[in-house]
Amino acid sequence: MNLLGDIQHQVIRHLRTLFRIRVWIFINLVQPIIWLVLFTQVFDSLGASFAQQPGLENISYLQFFAPGVVVMTVLFGSAWAGMGLLQDIDMGILSKMLATPVTRASIITSRVIASMVMLVIQALIIFTIAVIMGVDIATGVPGVLFSVVLICLLGLGFAAFSNGLALLFKRPEPLMGVINFVALPTVFLSSTMMPSDLLPGWLNTVRQFNPVDYGVVGVRDLVLHGYVWSDLWLSVLVLAAWAAAGITFGTLMFRAKAE
């Protein structure tokens, strides 16, 4: 089928591009290690108040934060996904492609899929490093795979929104502005770095509207506590809706703005 072939060839192109940028590979390998090693040092002093939290007895900050690192990497990686498309627009590559019989749907789809592939690889690397550093994953390998599904949905939404915004703005500056505006606050307005019981009350309300939080809660359950289905179903549902919203936005922008 033309669509699948088109997606396949373009995914190969996008991944090939990323793997040829050596600095990019280096940074993406080093960054999670820095998060895990340095950040846990910074927050080590929290250990005392940590141990008093219900459900977190005998859990180190490293163990608590590792799922957060996975989700943050996904967030930062996929939020920037639109920059590649912007480059294509700027170079005239997109226009040139649109004058060929290439299936329109494959253009954004292949970009989002390529982002997903990279995210999964990055997530698996982080999980591996975490395990080496002594994190015990409660649900084992099946739990890691479940986590991968959750973060894929989260990343899918961000990547699709990012591509849609790239088409809307057609310039890097506003896209970078939006990403910077959104990325860090969504991390801090969630339980990524702090257990929910240590967060102020209003923040616990706000985080219920934050897709990043559903990713963190789900992955953290799988790593620390096992299959907490009350949390997990909600995470799957919300993240699937988030991904669907992103795809809808991306598709609409493509139809309206691509030329």
Added chain:
Amino acid sequence: MSIIETHQLVKVFPGGIRAVDGIDFEVKAGEIFGFLGPNGAGKTTTIKMLNTLIQPTSGAAMVAGFDVVKNPAEVRKRIGYVAQDVGVDEYATGRENLTLYGHFYRLDGPTIKQRVKEIFELLDLTGYEDKRVSTYSGGMRKRLDIAMGLIHRPEVMFLDEPTSGLDPQTRTHVWEHIQNLAKAMGVTIFLTTHYMEEADHLTDRIAIIDLGKIIAMGTPTKLKQSIGGDVVTLSPYETGAEECQEFIRRTQSALSDKPFVLRTQATDGELAVYVNKGESAAPKIMRLLASEGIEVESLSVSRPSLDDVFLKVTGRTIRAQEGTATTYAQIKRKRDRR
């Protein structure tokens, strides 16, 4: 047989700008047809309607036998598009770029491999197939860009400003390649340009376009013949704006009733005098102006160019609108006006 045909094609952009304002033309199969006009004349907008990238506001266009609005998919299979920007992927090799497009045009692996070889030979890129595009020179990138529009052996190639931004030597080289592939592959070529020499040198037929309308159409030779004779261009000694006006007014009245003068036309601070024989007219003009006490900075005699055709219809020159002053006197005048 005409392979491109438009009927009252119009494109109005949001904000009411009529970029293309009702154009009709036909391009015959195998022709190299050019759109010549200044920036903003509507050339790129026309190309983008013909290659299905944007929808016309009204009117109709047929490309390779299909309507661009009703049947864009069929049109896309039969055309190649080379945009003004070099749309090649720098992180990929030449072969990878070309192969991706081969897949887009639904060619199978062995065919793609064969065509890559052929096209790289045709465009003089053999040996660079597996080198990254980031190592290519500007001229090589443009050739690869053209190659990507050729892999499926299209019936029509659209080239939007194919040599803009290239140095003069590379430009001549790209011209040769374009002519070559028109001959070798029998592909019809539709190109846009704001370089008169390019239109003159490369095309079989041109349409001169300004403000979204076609103002003249024909072979470059016929269009230039329509001007008749030679052009004597006079520039004034005094460079102030008022002195220029005065110079043009006085010179025009001095020359207006002389039998050897066909026509005069004021342009960007100069006066073009159209005469039958430039060589014998020039001394006569000089004598006449000297007796009237009009001082001339310089005088040049030339064959009419396509810019003279543009000037005749619009009262402006394409050259002046590009903001590139070509003589020292013009540069000086521009400075003085500020």
